[in-house]
Amino acid sequence: MTDLFRKQQAMRQMRRAAMQRGVIAVLDVGTSKVACLILRFDGPERNREMDGVGPMAGQSSFRVIGAATTRSRGVRFGEISAMQETERAVRTALQAAQKMAQMRVDHVIACFSGGGPRSYGMAGDIGIENVAVGEPDIARVLAACDVPDIGTGREVLHAQPVNFTLDHMTGLSDPRGQIGNRLSCDMHLLSVDEAVIGNLIHCIRRCDLELAGIASSAYVSGVSSLVEDEQELGAACIDLGGGATGVSIFIRKHMIYADSVRMGGDHVTADISKGLQVPMAVAERIKTFYGGVVATGLDDREMIEIGGDSGDWERDRRSVSRTELIGIMRPRVEEILEEVRARLDAAGFDHLPSQQVVLTGGGSQIPGLDGLAARVLGQQVRLGRPLRVQGLPQAATGPAFSSAVGLSLFAAHPQDEFWDFEAPADRYPVRSLRRAVRWFRDNW
Amino acid sequence: MQPLTGQHRGHAGQTGAAPARRDPAPSRIAYRLHRLWLTPLFRALLRVGLPAFALVFALGAVFSDAERRAQVVGVWQDLRDAVEARPEFQVTRMEVRGASPTVEAAMHALGPQAFPVSSFHLDLAGLRAEFEALDAVARADLQLRAGGLLDVRIAEREPAIVWRSREGLELLDAEGFRIARLRSRAARADLPLIGGDGADAAVPEALALIAAAAPLGARVIGLTRMGERRWDLVLDRDQRVMLPEREPIAALERVIVQTQTQELLERDVEAVDMRNPARPTVRLSQQALSELRRIRALEQGARNR
Numbered sequence: 001m002t003d004l005f006r007k008q009q010a011m012r013q014m015r016r017a018a019m020q021r022g023v024i025a026v027l028d029v030g031t032s033k034v035a036c037l038i039l040r041f042d043g044p045e046r047n048r049e050m051d052g053v054g055p056m057a058g059q060s061s062f063r064v065i066g067a068a069t070t071r072s073r074g075v076r077f078g079e080i081s082a083m084q085e086t087e088r089a090v091r092t093a094l095q096a097a098q099k100m101a102q103m104r105v106d107h108v109i110a111c112f113s114g115g116g117p118r119s120y121g122m123a124g125d126i127g128i129e130n131v132a133v134g135e136p137d138i139a140r141v142l143a144a145c146d147v148p149d150i151g152t153g154r155e156v157l158h159a160q161p162v163n164f165t166l167d168h169m170t171g172l173s174d175p176r177g178q179i180g181n182r183l184s185c186d187m188h189l190l191s192v193d194e195a196v197i198g199n200l201i202h203c204i205r206r207c208d209l210e211l212a213g214i215a216s217s218a219y220v221s222g223v224s225s226l227v228e229d230e231q232e233l234g235a236a237c238i239d240l241g242g243g244a245t246g247v248s249i250f251i252r253k254h255m256i257y258a259d260s261v262r263m264g265g266d267h268v269t270a271d272i273s274k275g276l277q278v279p280m281a282v283a284e285r286i287k288t289f290y291g292g293v294v295a296t297g298l299d300d301r302e303m304i305e306i307g308g309d310s311g312d313w314e315r316d317r318r319s320v321s322r323t324e325l326i327g328i329m330r331p332r333v334e335e336i337l338e339e340v341r342a343r344l345d346a347a348g349f350d351h352l353p354s355q356q357v358v359l360t361g362g363g364s365q366i367p368g369l370d371g372l373a374a375r376v377l378g379q380q381v382r383l384g385r386p387l388r389v390q391g392l393p394q395a396a397t398g399p400a401f402s403s404a405v406g407l408s409l410f411a412a413h414p415q416d417e418f419w420d421f422e423a424p425a426d427r428y429p430v431r432s433l434r435r436a437v438r439w440f441r442d443n444w
Numbered sequence: 445m446q447p448l449t450g451q452h453r454g455h456a457g458q459t460g461a462a463p464a465r466r467d468p469a470p471s472r473i474a475y476r477l478h479r480l481w482l483t484p485l486f487r488a489l490l491r492v493g494l495p496a497f498a499l500v501f502a503l504g505a506v507f508s509d510a511e512r513r514a515q516v517v518g519v520w521q522d523l524r525d526a527v528e529a530r531p532e533f534q535v536t537r538m539e540v541r542g543a544s545p546t547v548e549a550a551m552h553a554l555g556p557q558a559f560p561v562s563s564f565h566l567d568l569a570g571l572r573a574e575f576e577a578l579d580a581v582a583r584a585d586l587q588l589r590a591g592g593l594l595d596v597r598i599a600e601r602e603p604a605i606v607w608r609s610r611e612g613l614e615l616l617d618a619e620g621f622r623i624a625r626l627r628s629r630a631a632r633a634d635l636p637l638i639g640g641d642g643a644d645a646a647v648p649e650a651l652a653l654i655a656a657a658a659p660l661g662a663r664v665i666g667l668t669r670m671g672e673r674r675w676d677l678v679l680d681r682d683q684r685v686m687l688p689e690r691e692p693i694a695a696l697e698r699v700i701v702q703t704q705t706q707e708l709l710e711r712d713v714e715a716v717d718m719r720n721p722a723r724p725t726v727r728l729s730q731q732a733l734s735e736l737r738r739i740r741a742l743e744q745g746a747r748n749r
Binding site for chain 2: 070073088089091092094095098099102103104207208
C-alpha cells in the first residue's frame with residue numbers, strides 16, 4: 001500500500017503544480033469517444049457576487065478554454081485494448097483542444113470506466129492521544145483501517161474517508177479540533193484492475209503528458225450530474241456509456257459504492273447491426289436517429305431506409321419499420337438496466353432513505369429510456385445532464401459529457417483521499433526511538 | 445460485375461449512412477511540433493529572437509567588409525556634405541557693428557576667413573567666446589541673418605584712464621579692465637593718468653579723486669598708487685598731495701578748500717601730507733625752508749637788538 005500511497009501522492013503533487021501553472025487538461029477515455037477539456041484556473045472565484053453564481057461545486061473557479069472530442073479507437077469496455085490506437089485518439093483530442101485553447105498543457109487528469117471497479121467498505125478505530133483530534137489522528141485512523149484483500153493484480157483507485165465517528169457521535173465530516181477519546185472512520189475503497197490503470201498511464205506518458213490524477217468515470221459522472229440534495233440524501237448515478245455502464249451510489253456527498261456493468265450503447269448498436277444486417281456505422285446512425293425503447297402504433301408506419309452497399313438491388317432497397325428497430329433495442333437496454341438493478345440490489349440501494357436514480361451518459365439519450373428505467377429501477381428516475389461550467393461549448397453540454405465535466409470538478413476540488421494526509425508517524429523510526437526512551441525510563 | 449480497380453468503398457453506405465467524419469490523428473511528430481509551437485518561450489524565441497538574430501547576423505555580414513563599411517560611411521558623408529553645401533546654409537560675409545576700426549580689423553582677422561562657409565561649420569558660441577576674449581570688447585552678439593550674413597554686434601569697452609605701469613602705458617576702462625597698450629601719453633591726452641603698482645585695481649576710486657580734483661584744473665598731472673593701498677595726487681612743480689587710505693576724497697576736498705582760501709598749493713610747498721586726517725602736515729621745499737629760517741632769524745635779531 002505504501003507504493004500506491006507514494007504514486008498517488010506524486011499525482012497530487014503534479015496536480016498542485018498544474019494549479020500553480022493555472023492550466024490543466026481533463027481526459028475522458030471512453031469506449032465510443034475520447035473527450036478532452038482544457039481548464040484554466042484564475043485563482044479564487046472572482047465573479048461570485050456579481051453574477052449571482054454561488055461557489056456550488058467550485059466550478060466557478062475555472063473556465064473551459066479548450067474542448068475537443070474525437071472518435072475513440074482501440075478502447076473496449078472502457079479499457080484500452082490497442083495502445084497505439086488509443087494513443088492516437090488521445091493525441092487527436094488533445095491537439096484539437098490545445099489548438100482551441102491556444103495553449104500547451106502538460107498535466108492531465110484522466111478517467112476511465114472499465115477495469116471492473118469493486119467497492120470495499122473499511123473501518124478503522126483508534127484512541128486519541130491528545131485531547132483534541134488533530135491532523136495526525138486522522139492520518140492514523142485512516143491508516144488503522146483494515147485493508148481488505150483486494151486480490152492480486154488489483155490497484156486502489158479511490159480511498160475516501162466517508163464518515164468519522166468520535167466516541168458516540170457519528171456522521172462527522174471533519175472531526176478535527178473536536179474533543180473525544182476514540183475516533184473511528186469508515187473508508188470507501190475502490191479497486192480496479194492494475195493492468196488497466198497501467199495501460200492508461202503508459203498511454204498518457206506516450207503522449208508526453210504528466211498524469212495529475214486518475215478517477216473512475218462512474219464517480220465523476222455522479223459528481224457532475226447529481227444535484228446537491230441528491231448527493232446528500234442518497235442517489236444512484238447510472239452512466240450509460242459506450243462500452244460499459246457505470247453505477248455509483250452517493251449519500252451525504254460521498255460516494256459509497258461504485259460498480260460497472262460491462263455493457264453499453266455499443267452492444268445495442270451491435271445488436272442492430274446483427275439484426276438488420278447492416279454495417280456498424282449505419283447501425284449507429286439508425287440508432288441515434290430513430291432509436292427508442294417504447295413502441296407506439298405510429299412507429300409501425302415509420303419506415304427506415306437501411307440501404308446497403310452490395311450492388312444487389314433487393315438488398316440495397318431494404319427498409320424496416322421503427323417498431324422493428326425498437327424491438328431489437330429494447331431487450332438489450334432492458335438487460336443493461338436489469339444488470340444495473342442487480343448491482344444496486346447487491347449494494348443495498350433499497351435501504352437508502354432516498355432512492356433517486358439519475359441516468360446520464362450518451363446512452364441515456366434514447367427516447368423513452370426514463371419510462372423503461374422507471375419500471376426496472378424504481379419510480380424515482382430522471383435523466384441527468386452535467387452541471388454547467390463556464391466556457392463549455394454547447395456541443396459538450398450533453399449527457400455524454402457528464403464524466404468529462406465531472407472530471408473538471410474533480411480537478412478543481414478533489415475529494416480528500418487517504419493519501420492526502422501525511423503518512424502516520426509510526427511509519428517513521430521516531431516512534432521506535434521514543435519507545436526505546438520509554439523503556440529506559442521504565443527500567444532505570 | 446464489380447470492377448477490380450473500383451474506388452474503395454468505405455464502411456458507410458452511399459444512401460443511408462453519412463460518410464464517416466474525417467478525424468485524422470496527428471502523427472507523433474506533428475503532435476510534438478504542435479506542442480512545441482504552443483510553448484510560449486519557444487514562440488517568443490521564434491517570433492522575436494530569430495528575426496533579431498537574422499537582422500544582426502545580416503548587418504554583421506554586410507559590415508564585416510572594411511571596403512563596404514567605408515562605402516557606406518562615404519555615402520553618408522556625401523549626403524551630409526550635399527545638405528551642408530546648400531545655398532540656404534551658406535554664410536557669405538560677416539558684418540561687424542559698433543566697433544572701432546582697429547577692433548573691427550582684429551575681428552575680421554579672428555573670424556572665419558574663407559567665405560562662403562556653411563553655417564553647420566560655424567561655431568557661433570566658440571566665435572563669440574573668441575571675440576569676447578579680446579580686451580577691447582565688452583560683449584559680442586552673433587547672429588546668422590537671412591542672405592548669408594553673419595551679424596556681429598560689438599559693445600566695446602570705454603577707455604577711462606591711462607595707467608603707467610612697469611610695462612608701459614595702458615588704457616583701462618572705468619572698472620580697471622585693460623583695454624589696450626598705448627604708445628604715448630600724447631595719444632590720449634584727454635584721459636587722466638594714474639601710476640604705480642596695483643593702480644588698476646582701484647580705478648573707480650581714482651576716477652572719483654580726479655573728478656574731485658577738478659578745481660585744481662590743469663595743475664593735476666595724475667595719481668600715483670602708493671604701496672598698493674593709497675593715492676598720491678601729483679601736481680606740477682613737483683607738488684604732491686598725500687592722501688589717506690580711507691576717505692581720500694574728503695581729505696582732498698579739504699586741501700582744495702585750503703588752496704582756495706589760503707592758497708596752500710600756490711605756496712612753495714613740496715607736499716601736503718593728509719595721511720593722518722587729524723594732523724595734516726605741510727612739507728616745505730628746501731629753499732622755502734631756508735628762507736623761512738632766514739626771515740625768522742632776522743625777526744629774532746631785530747628783537748634781540
